[in-house]
Amino acid sequence: MGRLPKSFYQSMDVIRLSKELIGKKLVSCFGGEKTSGIIVETEAYLGEIDRASHAYGLRRTARTEIMFQEGGIAYVYLCYGIHYLFNVVVSPKDIPHAILIRGIEPVEGIDRMLKRCNKPRLDKTLTAGPGSLTRALGITTKETGISLIRNTPIWIEDSKNEIPSEEILSSTRIGVDYAKEDALLPYRFLLKGNQYVSRGKGK
Numbered sequence: 001m002g003r004l005p006k007s008f009y010q011s012m013d014v015i016r017l018s019k020e021l022i023g024k025k026l027v028s029c030f031g032g033e034k035t036s037g038i039i040v041e042t043e044a045y046l047g048e049i050d051r052a053s054h055a056y057g058l059r060r061t062a063r064t065e066i067m068f069q070e071g072g073i074a075y076v077y078l079c080y081g082i083h084y085l086f087n088v089v090v091s092p093k094d095i096p097h098a099i100l101i102r103g104i105e106p107v108e109g110i111d112r113m114l115k116r117c118n119k120p121r122l123d124k125t126l127t128a129g130p131g132s133l134t135r136a137l138g139i140t141t142k143e144t145g146i147s148l149i150r151n152t153p154i155w156i157e158d159s160k161n162e163i164p165s166e167e168i169l170s171s172t173r174i175g176v177d178y179a180k181e182d183a184l185l186p187y188r189f190l191l192k193g194n195q196y197v198s199r200g201k202g203k
Helices: 006-010 014-020 064-068 110-116 130-137 177-184
Strands: 025-030 033-045 073-079 083-090 097-108 154-157 168-171 188-191
Touching (some): 006 083, 014 033, 014 097, 025 097, 033 110, 097 130, 110 130
Antiparallel strands (some): 025 033, 033 097, 033 188, 073 083
């Protein structure tokens, strides 16, 4: 499968894109070692109007400037000084919308993922949660700002997994209590019954 085209990332409908990413394949290839997984959990962040977004109120900093670029690039940041979180920047230039990838189901390069995470065997903890999946895929802040469209070591493919709409559940996002009423928005999307969905509210 090829990379998702630039046109996929240009929509202003972040909610729809967050659902459409469920079932797609997130791939990394570092040093010729390919690792991948099917996306099973996402969170939408609506830029300027979303108190949970780093770009709320059009806040532009050295870190968030990437979010204002044209959709189709990676936004990776360090959370709590421990976890790298991988986001997909979407929408046209200067509209800082993004989608956090929260969980993937491992597909390719599982042995390599296990080595990166110092795990003896495969279980749901390998890639359930945004910090776990980036470690398994080898993604760090070095990759922030890179294109997901061109010949780069991270991309998203259309895996041809047709996910029925009733199989995609929604809930409130995790870890954004500081966003006040926006913390209650149902902007987290997950594949029903999948073991690689991270543990959050209602889990």
